[in-house]
Amino acid sequence: MTKKIPLTGDQAVAYAMKQIDPDVVAAYPITPQTAIVMSFSNYVANGQVSTEIIAVESEHSAMSACVGAAAAGARTMTATSANGLALMWEIVYIAASTRLPIVMPVVNRALSGPINIHCDHSDTMGARDSGWIQIYCENAQEVYENTILAVRVAEHKKILLPVMVCQDGFITSHGVEGVEVFEDKKVKDFIGEYKPDSPLLDIDNPSTYGPLDLQDYYFEHKRQEAEAMRSALDAIPEILKEFEKQFGTKYDFIETYKLDDAEIVIVVLSSTAGTVKFVVDELRQRGIKAGLLRPRIFRPFPKEKIINALKKAKAVAILDRSDSFSAEGGPLYTEIKAALYDLDIKPIMVNYIYGLGGRDIFPADINKVFEDLQKTVAAKFTLPKVNYLGSRE
Amino acid sequence: MANIKELAKQPEGLSGGHRLCAGCGASIVVRQVLMGTKDPVVVGSATGCLEVATTIYPYTAWKIPFIHNAFENVAATISGVETAYRALKKKGKIKKDIKFVAFGGDGGTYDIGLQSLSGALERGHNFVYVCYDNGAYMNTGIQRSSATPKGASTTTTPAGEASYGKVQLRKDLTSIVAAHHIPYVAQASASHWNDLITKAEKAFKVDGPAFLNVISMCHRGWRFPQQDTIKISKLAVETGFWPLIEIENGMWKFNYKPKERKPVVEFLKPQGRFKHLFKEENRHILDEIQKDIDNNWARLEHFCEAGCKVT
Numbered sequence: 056m057t058k059k060i061p062l063t064g065d066q067a068v069a070y071a072m073k074q075i076d077p078d079v080v081a082a083y084p085i086t087p088q089t090a091i092v093m094s095f096s097n098y099v100a101n102g103q104v105s106t107e108i109i110a111v112e113s114e115h116s117a118m119s120a121c122v123g124a125a126a127a128g129a130r131t132m133t134a135t136s137a138n139g140l141a142l143m144w145e146i147v148y149i150a151a152s153t154r155l156p157i158v159m160p161v162v163n164r165a166l167s168g169p170i171n172i173h174c175d176h177s178d179t180m181g182a183r184d185s186g187w188i189q190i191y192c193e194n195a196q197e198v199y200e201n202t203i204l205a206v207r208v209a210e211h212k213k214i215l216l217p218v219m220v221c222q223d224g225f226i227t228s229h230g231v232e233g234v235e236v237f238e239d240k241k242v243k244d245f246i247g248e249y250k251p252d253s254p255l256l257d258i259d260n261p262s263t264y265g266p267l268d269l270q271d272y273y274f275e276h277k278r279q280e281a282e283a284m285r286s287a288l289d290a291i292p293e294i295l296k297e298f299e300k301q302f303g304t305k306y307d308f309i310e311t312y313k314l315d316d317a318e319i320v321i322v323v324l325s326s327t328a329g330t331v332k333f334v335v336d337e338l339r340q341r342g343i344k345a346g347l348l349r350p351r352i353f354r355p356f357p358k359e360k361i362i363n364a365l366k367k368a369k370a371v372a373i374l375d376r377s378d379s380f381s382a383e384g385g386p387l388y389t390e391i392k393a394a395l396y397d398l399d400i401k402p403i404m405v406n407y408i409y410g411l412g413g414r415d416i417f418p419a420d421i422n423k424v425f426e427d428l429q430k431t432v433a434a435k436f437t438l439p440k441v442n443y444l445g446s447r448e
Numbered sequence: 449m450a451n452i453k454e455l456a457k458q459p460e461g462l463s464g465g466h467r468l469c470a471g472c473g474a475s476i477v478v479r480q481v482l483m484g485t486k487d488p489v490v491v492g493s494a495t496g497c498l499e500v501a502t503t504i505y506p507y508t509a510w511k512i513p514f515i516h517n518a519f520e521n522v523a524a525t526i527s528g529v530e531t532a533y534r535a536l537k538k539k540g541k542i543k544k545d546i547k548f549v550a551f552g553g554d555g556g557t558y559d560i561g562l563q564s565l566s567g568a569l570e571r572g573h574n575f576v577y578v579c580y581d582n583g584a585y586m587n588t589g590i591q592r593s594s595a596t597p598k599g600a601s602t603t604t605t606p607a608g609e610a611s612y613g614k615v616q617l618r619k620d621l622t623s624i625v626a627a628h629h630i631p632y633v634a635q636a637s638a639s640h641w642n643d644l645i646t647k648a649e650k651a652f653k654v655d656g657p658a659f660l661n662v663i664s665m666c667h668r669g670w671r672f673p674q675q676d677t678i679k680i681s682k683l684a685v686e687t688g689f690w691p692l693i694e695i696e697n698g699m700w701k702f703n704y705k706p707k708e709r710k711p712v713v714e715f716l717k718p719q720g721r722f723k724h725l726f727k728e729e730n731r732h733i734l735d736e737i738q739k740d741i742d743n744n745w746a747r748l749e750h751f752c753e754a755g756c757k758v759t
């Protein structure tokens with residue numbers, strides 16, 4: 056029996072963590088992630104979980120302690136945002152290359168500077184090549200479900216990579232939604248018991264973790280990490296199938312909305328997809344063939360699914376909630392554009408950077424993007440490749 | 449008090465054949481520390497000579513579980529391991545009693561890792577932290593650290609026409625750690641092995657964090673013949689450059705006081721890193737160093753007397 060309870064995105068993470076009941080949590084507070092640590096600390100204080108919590112003195116130590124705990128053989132979690140993620144950067148890479156299945160909810164927040172506490176994706180986009188799996192959630196329901204899912208993804212023997220579960224700061228993390236939560240037992244059964252290979256605490260079979268790895272082996276180890284990310288493309292669908300069987304929700308790497316016959320398409324991550332769906336519905340009522348593609352899993356990059364979803368479109372706008380400062384557009388744009396390179400007939404593709412530092416995005420903005428696309432399709436004008444949506448000129 | 453016959457029979461956690469320089473103090477320190485417990489031990493190490501020379505993939509010199517994470521975070525890393533141990537023990541997934549020890553060089557401890565160490569001490573994890581202090585970043589080529597003694601020539605404080613080497617005093621890390629009011633803090637030297645192993649035993653035994661600051665000779669950086677490692681380390685103690693003290697539950701105590709403290713030049717003279725101090729124009733620096741050592745000694749005596757009075 057599922058039940059529906061009012062939860063913010065942060066509380067949804069904490070609730071999922073309560074059901075996961077990890078062995079160790081090491082975390083440091085930062086807005087807008089703070090409520091996760093606070094809610095979870097309450098579960099610990101009230102004996103509702105068996106977790107040992109480490110109230111570290113920084114995010115650098117949070118990720119360092121997570122590496123120690125996960126290597127020791129504990130199911131391990133942390134959570135962070137923006138500057139916290141930046142501070143743990145060095146160890147974020149080490150966690151992935153040590154192949155430790157740490158799960159880290161990240162509440163997306165603009166990375167300093169200038170300092171800002173509101174939503175954009177500059178924090179996790181900067182970590183997109185760190186070897187972590189990245190899942191982006193539209194709402195608190197997804198946050199809840201993906202946090203549970205992430206445990207299985209991280210620990211899958213063919214993957215063994217850490218996972219970031221990303222949600223939009225304040226928009227999702229602090230907005231209250233009715234979230235359908237699963238029975239504790241069902242969650243327990245789904246995640247199962249964690250059985251690590253060669254944990255550090257197996258004192259009868261001693262292992263050396265984190266050795267110096269020079270010219271003669273480093274390359275193969277990085278190659279293995281890359282192959283693990285590739286095999287995640289095959290392994291994740293199996294886990295998603297089990298997830299559907301257990302909980303009834305069907306997930307895929309991507310979500311498509313009214314995309315089958317769509318001529319003009321917006322691609323966007325996370326909560327903005329809700330606004331886009333609203334505008335798509337309006338346009339459809341007026342007979343305009345608009346659609347949405349929302350990548351849910353960005354790492355590994357679901358190239359084939361994205362190509363299939365976009366190949367019939369006439370014009371596509373990629374909305375990036377972070378800039379890459381390459382002078383060539385945001386990360387989602389450049390990657391999707393590259394993915395479509397091998398197609399003979401490609402849709403027109405443009406980029407909109409939007410919502411930096413929590414700048415609101417309104418249906419009117421989305422409408423304007425669709426209008427732009429319509430006009431380009433009708434060859435009424437050529438759009439600049441990289442546009443800034445909702446920014447003062 | 450350690451019994452040498454018993455110790456000789458104890459299995460070694462760090463095997464020979466590692467790639468630390470012959471005569472390196474670090475491996476001697478590690479082996480003596482590990483003699484301080486008969487329980488299984490998990491070792492953590494910061495990046496530095498000890499780590500890079502004992503774990504070159506696909507080889508490892510460690511016969512016991514070992515983890516290296518990064519340069520500045522061995523204390524945080526071992527706190528994760530130790531917490532995992534408590535979590536799994538509570539759930540009955542681990543039965544045995546296990547001890548935890550983290551090794552960091554002076555760079556990884558006094559400098560870049562100080563925050564991580566302070567955090568782990570304050571949180572009260574049950575582990576032993578050992579700083580093997582060779583007074584510079586040796587692994588990267590003898591750069592100064594905040595543990596480098598005044599007057600030492602390093603590659604980033606080279607002695608020259610306008611420089612007598614490092615200008616600043618060493619950071620007093622032992623006192624900083626003592627200010628965390630953890631159960632056990634001590635300074636030791638491998639030349640006084642019985643004292644060091646006894647301190648390691650105490651450190652492993654206490655419930656909560658323990659810290660050992662151990663002078664660790666590096667003939668590459670200090671410039672002395674490699675066979676003199678223990679001789680130099682003895683001189684560090686006999687001159688009062690490296691006092692053998694402990695702070696047990698807040699009580700400061702001298703564990704060894706030379707009958708007559710030798711002048712510090714006897715420690716400085718055999719080391720090439722101080723060679724320039726013996727030039728006429730730098731003589732006053734030698735005097736300053738002697739004065740610094742006398743002052744520190746007086747300070748420690750004061751602390752120890754006060755400590756004794758309270759008991």
Ligand SMILES: Cc1ncc(C[n+]2csc(CCOP(=O)(O)OP(=O)(O)O)c2C)c(N)n1
Binds near residue numbers: 520552582
């Ligand atoms: C974040 C970071 N900065 C710098 C380095 C380069 N580095 C590696 S070891 C080291 C010095 C180690 O000195 P110490 O801790 O005293 O150990 P020793 O080599 O002297 O035994 C430095 C600077 C690094 N690995 N990581």
Ligand code: SF4
Binds near residue numbers: 467468
């Ligand atoms: S350089 Fe110094 S510290 Fe490093 S291994 Fe050699 S003697 Fe030991």
Ligand SMILES: [Mg+2]
Binds near residue numbers: 554582586
């Ligand atoms: Mg050093």
